Amino acid sequence: MIFDNHHLYTDRAQNHLQICHLTDLLYSKSTDNMVLNSVSSVIEDTLFISRDPAKEAQGYYILSPDADEALTLETIDDLIINHLSESGRIKDGKKFKYLMESYTRAQNIRKRLKRQLEKETDVKLTLDKLDQLIVGYGLILFLVSDFACEDDRASTPLPMIQILDGNADQYNQFLYAIIKQSIEEGSTFEFVENFFNSLVLCVSNELGTTFNISQSKTYNSVLTLYEMFLSFKEVAEIFTQIESFFGEEVYSKGSIAYWEKYTILGPILQLSPLEYHETMDNYQSFAGQKAFVKQTDLKILNESLQNQHNIILQRLFGIIDRLFRISSKSREDVLSYFAQIVNKNHLRRGEADIDPAKTELTSDATMANITVILIKFTQPFLDISYKKIDKIDINYFNNVNLFLDLSNETRINSDYKEAEQFYDQNKKQNGEDIKPNFISDCFFLTLTYLHYGIGGVLLRDEKNSPILKRMEAEYERMRNLQQQRATDANPFMKNILKIQLQKIEDEMAKFQSWKYSFQSFFSNRAIQSEVFDFVCGASTFLIRVIDPSHQYPFKQLNLPLIPDQIGVENVDNADYLRAHAPVPFKYYPEFIVEGLINYTFYISRYTNSPVIDHGSRLNSFVEFTTVILRCPEVISNPHLKGKMVQLLSMGSYKLNEVTPGFMMSIFENNELVSKNLLYALLDFYVIVEKTGSSSQFYDKFNSRYAISIILEEIYQTIPKYKQQLYLQAKNDPDFFTRFVARMLNDLTFLLDEGLTNLTEVHKINLELENINRNSTTATTPVTPEHIEDLKRKLISAEKQAKSSCGLSAKSMALFELFTGDIPRSFVTPEIVGRLAGMLNYNLESLVGPKCGELKVKDPEQYSFNPKELLKAVCTVYINLADQDDFVAAVARDTRSFKEELFKKAVFILGRRTGLVSDQFCARLLNFGKAAQTQKEQEEQEDIELGDVPDEFLDPLMYTIMVDPVTLPTSHVNIDRSTIKAHLLSDSTDPFNRSPLKLDEVIPNDDLREKIQAFIKEKRQKTK
Template identity: 55%
Template sequence: MSTRILEDIFQLTCDPTNVPQGFHLVPLGNDNGQQTLTIDDIDSAILYQLTENESLTEPFNYLNNCFQRCQKHKRLNKNKKELESLFKEVDRLVIGYGLVMFQIEEFAMNGDVTAYIALILQRFDGYVDFMSQIIQRAIIEESLEDLLNNFFPCLLAYIKRPKYLFDLNDSVCYNHTLSIFELFVNFKQVAAIFTKIPGFLPEGDIDANQFENQTLLGPILKLSPLDINVATKNYGDLLDRSPSQTNMIDESLQTEHKVVIDRLFFICDKIIRGSVESRTDLIVYWGRIVNKNHLRRGDHAAQNKLASNAFMSNITVLLVKFSQPFLDVSYKKIDKIDVNFFNTLNLFIDLSNETRLNSDFKEADQFYDDHRNDVKPNFISDCFFLTLTYLHYGIGGTLLYEEKLSPQIKRLEEEIEKLKGASQSNPMMANFIGMKLKQMQKTLGYIKSSKDAMRGFFSHRQLQLEVFDFICGASTFLLRVIDPAHQFPFSHITLPLIPDQVGVENVDNAEYLRQHAPVPFKYYPEFVVEGPINYALYMSHYSNSPIIRNHRLHSFVELGTAILRCPELVSNPHLKGKLVQMFSAGAMPFTDGSSGFMMGIFEDNPIVNQNLLYALLDFYVIVEKTGSSSQFYDKFNSRYSISIILEEIYNRIPLYKKQLLSQALNNPDFFIRFVARMLNDLTFLLDEGLSNLAEVHNIDSQLNDPNSINRSENTEDSEEDLHRRFADAQRQAKSSCGLAAKSMTLFEMFTKDIPKSFVTPEIVDRLASMLNYNLESLVGPKCGELKVKDPEQYSFDPKELLKALCSVYINLANEDDFVKAVARDTRSFNVDFIKKAIDILGRKTGLVSEDYCKELFVFAGRAEKTRSAEEEEDMEYEDAPDEFLDPLMYTIMKDPVTLPRSHVNIDRSTIKAHLLSDSTDPFNRSPLRLEEVIANDELKQKIEAWKASKKADKNASEI
């Protein structure tokens, strides 16, 4: 019976007269004419098969089949004790020779490790048991390293073959490849030394884009729908697909990617847990990759010279998964993350060129040199900070790349349309143009596929939830670093860190703020904050964003509030600008009118509701200076976002309205500074917006009148030039009118509830002039120039704007100083304009009530009466000496002061208004604070005496 079993297991016979089909005849080499196979012959029989039988073309497959048949006979004869030794010997020899074949490639005839691997990849399920036994034998015989060193480099070489695309398109190959990795690392002894296999870490210094091709884990770590070959195959063939088809593709790839990520995490987790060395090596590997790829966040990065989005995003997601256990909602392990991590012997993250949160390179380097900690960081700290790094350069680089695709697509589509037109007008160039068109259309399909794949990736809510949960946990940790005691969230953090004693002139003093910034937070690389903010802002545009309906969102909002409330934390105003843009997305109501997804946090979270309003008002002022060449325009976007938030919290949350009224009453200097900035912006934006609308109107008229266009290509008014100017005017009008409309809304709200703050001497004249000038633009003789086609596209509603302007007049109508300021504006004030506005709003459009019209009419009468009185007074004082006149306003000074360095006399209200926007002497640009000006009582007495004498003379003449 044993002979029959052995012959069946090995498919061998010693009887040359009876060779069954599929069997091999094996000569035993003895002289006694033996024709049966015994247990003693197995070794020599196998050796013959592997080394001498030329007809055995797949020796490893043969051994695997022998192993499988042996297992089958074991099951069939499991109760026969007499056969146990036979099966044990068969297993010993078959498994042993299987191991030898990976250790000594030339051992077997037709031996080829790559061929063995190809077989395993094709039929993994049929080889898994045999390979498991081979690995166990290698562990027992202490030859595991030889097995790994021969097996995995060959596996890598196989899947890297030319013209062989290893990606999600080949499900059999990639699935079996992952299964091989899983099989090996499931043995702890393998995982412990896995990182020592040649090719795990690259040899020498390689380029950023080579890690995914030249390292052992590289090919499997880039298995993603973001791989361009996967994107092109799945999305490229159906560029005109329906939304339902797109959703089906998205869901299919998302499901597949989720499985891949889980399997990759299993592999990496086994390596992490294998040994201290394997854990360190894997962190080093990921660190080297991200250090080489900092340019992924560059504006003009050469994508083909950097690691792929698929590769970097996968690693980011894996690191997020590793970070989850110590950032769960209990925060029981948050104290394991070292707040002084960057002071330690950090070997993994290159900070040499990293901008710091609020310190320069020299100061940061000196701090690290003075406080260097020789204790090596723990894995939790390494993993956490490496994840933050990848959030910025990994997935953060991917979302930046996606944002650049839309302009590329638009430009390509425009060029394709131009080429199609050129082809029709120039038949002689048709062939050349056709070839170029074909290439451009191929490129367009390629880019559109990439964009579709990225949209599918970022709309995968389950996967992105994990990323944002990490961000929420990281936000809590960063607040812990900011907390002077480093005890948050287990103890309360009190904001602001610096008491609100910083004056108007110091609030944006970079040096002052840097000196008072918390340590070590000020020395942290900027990306620890920038990465989370960039991600959250980008993801807020997705309808199924992980940010919406997320119970941990409060952590992110708390950190954002702290950064805005404490200007010493982050010196980069652009980051704060992105933060308020993110908050504005969370404040905006949903399409059904319900409150924005952050409004509940704005209302209920104590850290937020106690600090957000002041933070927004403060940043509204500070953002005047961004430090960039475009700072004049940068501020408008940030202030637009702040205006959205202020409008929503003021109208929907009573607490914030109460806080705003309190600020205006109890902190007038602070609030007036905010109002002054609002007024500056609104004045500029309305002027810019209405001027550009007039430009749109005039150019559109020319374009629609062929006789008005000089078609000479060499003149400024050529048709092409007109189209260019028309597009520029449209773009600028849309931007300015949209921003102005939101600012006007705030003015309308605040002047109604806090009128006193808008009639201070440093504000009131400028406000009145702005209102009068824009009223003239809307209803005056040139108002027809504002008529444009489709005004909604410019966010321009002239009737609503007119109503808002007139509402401000009414809101301040009971303030005598405002009425006088309106009347004093001799350049633009005209009572007829107010009357015309009443006619438009009341009789023609019915936008306002009869009472509204009456209030406005009464105000117009008061202003006109005041104007007449002001004119009489001006005539009385028209011969005033020059020394009595304000050098900027050319009006008689009421409270003259002398500037300390230029020694110029100026009215206190004038210099106070100037310092709200510019903390310098307007006559020599030297630094100036309001406390430094010197009251000129002597000049004040002279002016009052002169005015008294003029009145006395007038009274005498009347008698």
């Protein structure tokens, strides 16, 4: 690891002084203390050719006494050509270097004789002729390969090797003159093509050259060459027309990865700390298993690499900017070049093999660099004023001649066929000759690179981490095995273990190096701030596309876009929502949104993330997520929405006891957000029940956990949200009932799953302790296989317990809040019975006879706090104690309700722990007594009714029906509250699974009258 290489940056002025110093040294060998006053002396001291044998020691070539060459103006051409072409005069192919040195000496002579040249016409003519011929032959060296190279190396680009092997900056003045000469002679295209073909060959490692950012002298020189050549308008205009600019011929020979090695821009675009060999060189010393990582040293290295990378990106931007500005043809060529690369790299978001050394796709270094460069070009039209946002064509994908290939892309909320039909119709209306403007091309190309470029990098990191974790576990297992066999007499087995350990250690070092490299890149604040600026600007533009009037942000957007009152059954009706999705947004490729979400979700993990303190621009991104979540018809992919709510939950977390989450001020003060966030969260809480994947039952929990975090924070700290929740429950009771039902479903499952797994953890730990205790006395020893099986089961149970308990705690917190403020919403006929049963069951689990089975070591590691959970359960009882329907439902639960459980809870919460007040204890005891009284009354009523005919009983609940209805397809009679509760979670007939809506059930008035008559008759007989 060499830190000095990362500090070798010099500005142009310093480089120029170095060049002058070197040329002065060259001149001093022959001209110090000399007066140049003749043509022959000028020629002699420029070309280092002399007739004076005394000068041989100074490096001059001495002409033979009988040689015909005369040092005159007329013979300069012959002198140079003979000197270059005669074998033995200039050895080792140093012709180009000789010409450069001769040119430098001529320029120094001009400086020294500046006053004399005004009088000495012959000397001036001689210097002019020398300049012309030296530069001319320098040009010829690049145009005529046989002239440039030795006979046995005719295919080797010697001039280029000489430039890169030496101090390339000393060649700049000479090359500058050669470029001007090529322009004057009309050979610019051929010269530039040969020059850059040679340059690319030299830096592509084909000739053994190392070209990465560790070689600062080399890469700085190469970038300077690009900058110098492109400073000439004539060169910039033809640069993209060189055959190897696109590299079709090269690409046809191999994978897309060839492009970054053999196209003209390829080698410089991969200059990055992310480059594979660069990563290994920089971080492998930190990544060894035996190495002690010094965070200070790692930080110094990262900062150095980041500064270096920032400068490189700025220089690359300047090079591309020159090509963009020089002509429309050049601009289109560069965009096409970038587009062809990204079109061939879609597998970067799905590549199975994450090893950069093995992949045949374009490298992370190149893809990330292009992404950042393109983002720099979007800054003028995505600045905070958005004055140029209307220049981005919202119907961009309807145009012909697009650079991007969308043939296999998933659309936001339409299928491929529907999208193509829409595009075809639009193209016919617009005509075939319309082309997108540069701003539109650049913007959508940048969005594509964000997804496949930087998006591919972050995906590789996400895949890298679990692999590294598995390697570390395997390494520890092998180490333990090696220690166990330390006394093994078999040297063969010892050697095998040693080799395997070394192999794993080497692989771990490689994966750890990548991890350090990824962390360095994504913690580069300068780069990531620019990327997130683009994310925020793109978010504003996408809201503009969603807006039916396309006037946002200059005109406020009113949400929702379609009415909320679409029926409970339509809340998650995909076909209904797709039919009402906004145009043209629904036809956009999904990666347009996915790239923004994936990047922001990933970068939020970093402590210096620009998401956390990005000022007013963060408003744009939060507005975008709010719009997406508030309008379920906009995007169909629930997984993207799941990431959105997780992002919002990160923003709602308190940074400390007194500092609110970094998004909370936006939640409170941004008008669009504060009016719609609560409803958006409630909508998605309901909709996320169905994600469309085989794992949808479990997918919903993470999203709902995140929503619960946000709801709890905004409900408790921002008064307007509490009022909104109250109005939602009052004005749309059907929807809110469905929301509560799904909260209840989750809480019921999670509590049961969590407590069951804690019981399993308790039992397995007891068994393992017994095995250890009896290991020396047991008559039948326990097999190692059985012990391993117990440990696997323990790990699984611990993992499930931690997940379920953590999720259930947050759901329980919402029940505490909401039942206290809007109790009536929790005692509807569809909800109250299930809620009472859930509470009774968990109360028995926490204080009943089997509560000891929940005792585990260090319960905090499972996010399990039994006392707090008991308090939360009892708080819900008290919140709903005044609701007669709830009291009756608790009493009706014959499985778990027992009055003594409430007494036990009071003892634990009040007397043993002091978690609650005396008033709390009194209210809980009164509730238990009231429920017991209700239970006794209902038992007496059941006795009075006697045997009830089966036709009067609900087929699912086995209770007497109050409002019987007939199902239209199965023709089963069932109580309305029962089928309504079922339809909250499943829109089918429970008896034949056919689709069913609540408004399709048929009231059975005759049966209801029979039931009422039966009850009346029974009660009269008992009086």
